[in-house]
Amino acid sequence: MKHLFSHLKEVFSRIEKKPVFLFLDFDGTLAPLAPTPQEAFLPANIYNLIKRLAALPMVRLAIISGREMNDLKRKVGIEGIIYSGNHGLECDYPEAAFGTKIDPLMLKRLSDAGRKLRQKLSAFPGVVFEDKTYSLSVHYRNVPVAQRGMLKQMVESVLEPYVKARQFVLEQGKMVVEVRLDMDWHKGKIARSLMDRFPGSTPIYIGDDRTDEDAFAVVRPQGLAVFVGDHNKDSQAEYFLNDTLEVQKFLEFIDNHFRQDR
Numbered sequence: 001m002k003h004l005f006s007h008l009k010e011v012f013s014r015i016e017k018k019p020v021f022l023f024l025d026f027d028g029t030l031a032p033l034a035p036t037p038q039e040a041f042l043p044a045n046i047y048n049l050i051k052r053l054a055a056l057p058m059v060r061l062a063i064i065s066g067r068e069m070n071d072l073k074r075k076v077g078i079e080g081i082i083y084s085g086n087h088g089l090e091c092d093y094p095e096a097a098f099g100t101k102i103d104p105l106m107l108k109r110l111s112d113a114g115r116k117l118r119q120k121l122s123a124f125p126g127v128v129f130e131d132k133t134y135s136l137s138v139h140y141r142n143v144p145v146a147q148r149g150m151l152k153q154m155v156e157s158v159l160e161p162y163v164k165a166r167q168f169v170l171e172q173g174k175m176v177v178e179v180r181l182d183m184d185w186h187k188g189k190i191a192r193s194l195m196d197r198f199p200g201s202t203p204i205y206i207g208d209d210r211t212d213e214d215a216f217a218v219v220r221p222q223g224l225a226v227f228v229g230d231h232n233k234d235s236q237a238e239y240f241l242n243d244t245l246e247v248q249k250f251l252e253f254i255d256n257h258f259r260q261d262r
């Protein structure tokens with residue numbers, strides 16, 4: 001992986017003056033990670049920057065998150081961009097939405113499992129549980145370190161029958177266990193689906209977590225895949241940025257790039 005700022009020339013020679021499709025993750029990419037998901041927020045300067053970028057004719061912008069789409073929209077609050085929640089299952093670009101095709105029985109099964117989980121989670125102080133309709137999240141950032149192993153074991157054992165029956169998959173994120181439906185749909189699929197609807201743009205995907213890897217793999221052959229965090233040899237991304245401040249800086253560069261000679 002290459003530090004993006006050490007290869008700025010290369011990056012912008014690939015972008016040229018052709019339209020770009022910016023795909024941005026939210027938590028850990030635009031918004032600094034917070035003690036709980038509720039406390040995370042979009043810093044004012046990134047909010048303004050995204051608004052400016054969204055107004056540029058050469059830039060299309062989508063925010064793709066594991067959050068529920070309505071929660072994501074509230075957190076960002078900008079019009080004229082595409083929102084996708086639940087790791088791509090929800091999308092407000094209607095033709096690209098996939099969640100609407102899901103059998104309601106599968107969602108019922110997920111919410112039943114969520115109820116079972118919630119009861120058992122009450123034994124762990126600090127845990128934040130979210131039922132997001134299409135997926136569940138168990139955040140354990142505020143759970144005492146000594147109890148985290150037990151917590152994860154409990155989650156795994158409650159969900160084991162569903163995982164064995166290929167109904168759910170568990171995915172480890174940053175201080176969170178994500179419970180998703182076992183289906184061939186993820187952040188990479190929604191990115192691909194949106195790219196196909198707007199051909200001719202260079203895709204740029206920026207994200208910081210495991211679930212972003214699917215999207216890096218999709219975007220990289222045609223555009224730029226950018227990981228946020230310390231150099232990570234296991235990532236499929238070609239470039240990395242260290243933190244949300246560097247993401248902001250890169251977005252400013254893109255904004256300037258398309259404002260020149262206008």
Ligand SMILES: [Mg+2]
Pocket residue numbers: 025026027028029207208209
């Ligand atoms: Mg993230």
